Amino acid sequence: MLIHSKLPLAGTTIFTVMSALATEHKAVNLGQGFPDFPMSSELTDLVNKAMRSGFNQYAPMPGWTPLREAIAEKIHYLYNNSVNPDTEITITPGGTYAIYTALTAILQPGDEVIVFEPAYDSYIPNIEVNGAKAVTIPLVYPDYHIDWTAVKAAITPKTKAIMINSPHNPTGSVISEEDIKQLRAVTEGTNIFIISDEVYEHLIFDGIQHQSILKYPDLLHRSFICFSFGKVYNCTGWKLGYAVAPAELMKEFRKIHQFNCFSCNTPMQVALAEFLSNREAYTGLAAIMQEKRDYFKNLMSSSRFTMQDSFGSYFICGTYERISDEGDMELSKRLTKEAGVATIPVSAFYQNGLDNKVLRFCFSKNKETLEKAAERLSAV
Numbered sequence: 001m002l003i004h005s006k007l008p009l010a011g012t013t014i015f016t017v018m019s020a021l022a023t024e025h026k027a028v029n030l031g032q033g034f035p036d037f038p039m040s041s042e043l044t045d046l047v048n049k050a051m052r053s054g055f056n057q058y059a060p061m062p063g064w065t066p067l068r069e070a071i072a073e074k075i076h077y078l079y080n081n082s083v084n085p086d087t088e089i090t091i092t093p094g095g096t097y098a099i100y101t102a103l104t105a106i107l108q109p110g111d112e113v114i115v116f117e118p119a120y121d122s123y124i125p126n127i128e129v130n131g132a133k134a135v136t137i138p139l140v141y142p143d144y145h146i147d148w149t150a151v152k153a154a155i156t157p158k159t160k161a162i163m164i165n166s167p168h169n170p171t172g173s174v175i176s177e178e179d180i181k182q183l184r185a186v187t188e189g190t191n192i193f194i195i196s197d198e199v200y201e202h203l204i205f206d207g208i209q210h211q212s213i214l215k216y217p218d219l220l221h222r223s224f225i226c227f228s229f230g231k232v233y234n235c236t237g238w239k240l241g242y243a244v245a246p247a248e249l250m251k252e253f254r255k256i257h258q259f260n261c262f263s264c265n266t267p268m269q270v271a272l273a274e275f276l277s278n279r280e281a282y283t284g285l286a287a288i289m290q291e292k293r294d295y296f297k298n299l300m301s302s303s304r305f306t307m308q309d310s311f312g313s314y315f316i317c318g319t320y321e322r323i324s325d326e327g328d329m330e331l332s333k334r335l336t337k338e339a340g341v342a343t344i345p346v347s348a349f350y351q352n353g354l355d356n357k358v359l360r361f362c363f364s365k366n367k368e369t370l371e372k373a374a375e376r377l378s379a380v
């Protein structure tokens with residue numbers, strides 16, 4: 001039996017490849033983005049309480065109502081915007097699923113979607129599996145800003161959506177108010193949707209304000225905005241997130257969602273609904289993560305890597321012109337095997353494998369992990 005593949009060019013994701021290699025070689029894993037420190041025990045206790053209290057059957061299809069209400073309250077507190085929890089928020093099994101569902105709701109075969117590269121690795125396959133085409137635009141190296149002139153030039157009558165991601169994986173770049181103005185200018189008077197991946201909403205450093213689409217009602221009316229609880233509460237394995245969109249768009253989103261996963265696991269939603277009232281748990285995250293960025297960057301100053309700026313996310317990138325002229329894929333595999341540190345080659349986030357010779361390091365780790373990794377990398 002043969003399948004006519006919908007994704008003939010896709011292999012296994014780089015995260016799985018590098019984590020498997022890290023396990024095989026007992027390497028320190030700064031590759032796949034996940035914390036190696038424990039999540040809040042208060043939150044795990046709340047899940048335990050929810051399960052023991054009998055919240056173990058299906059949640060409503062759009063998500064546990066008190067959780068959607070708590071999210072609407074949080075959005076109002078952070079972005080001074082009123083979102084209707086009944087019609088404009090849907091709980092999803094992770095941010096990736098929210099992005100996939102939004103794309104599936106809007107795309108028809110032949111549509112084009114503008115994607116900035118390096119791009120989180122699920123975006124382009126999500127577009128292609130829907131019979132649409134990704135039109136890629138490189139972020140301008142080395143600070144990875146958006147070239148809006150290139151965006152204007154890439155728009156055609158087939159452009160169905162623009163995807164943005166800030167804070168950005170893998171580079172740690174962030175969009176500014178000026179980017180928002182430009183986004184408004186290129187989409188105004190068009191039917192172009194915006195898919196905004198804001199899973200790192202709270203992981204933004206140096207006092208920079210996150211430019212959420214939720215702050216801009218005139219952009220929100222054409223947008224699907226995707227979030228992940230995994231990144232906010234250090235529980236990536238929970239695979240829970242949510243999407244926000246205007247009611248008319250959310251109606252189509254839910255048509256796809258209800259026949260895919262239908263609803264997400266109940267006890268974790270019950271727990272999160274209660275835990276969201278603790279504002280410090282999410283507003284305090286930036287300072288904790290910024291300290292980790294600074295700690296790791298400082299440790300790496302004794303290595304021969306040249307670290308780039310990171311203003312947000314779990315990640316910081318570095319170049320290695322003083323170490324090797326190998327390709328980044330080759331080097332990251334060799335470092336995993338020989339130096340005992342796994343990283344992610346940034347070329348994996350370009351459809352054509354463009355190799356600026358940059359590695360991505362995840363600093364969302366314990367100090368000891370970062371020290372061990374930096375010590376090994378400094379010997380390279």
Ligand code: PMP
Nearest residue numbers: 094095096120169199228230241
């Ligand atoms: N978008 C980006 C940019 C990410 O880095 C991730 C990784 N976690 C996701 C989406 C997906 O998040 P989740 O694990 O909740 O699916």
Ligand code: GLN
Nearest residue numbers: 015016031032033034169
């Ligand atoms: N978002 C994480 C990263 O970029 C991992 C997600 C995954 O493994 N699919 O490393």
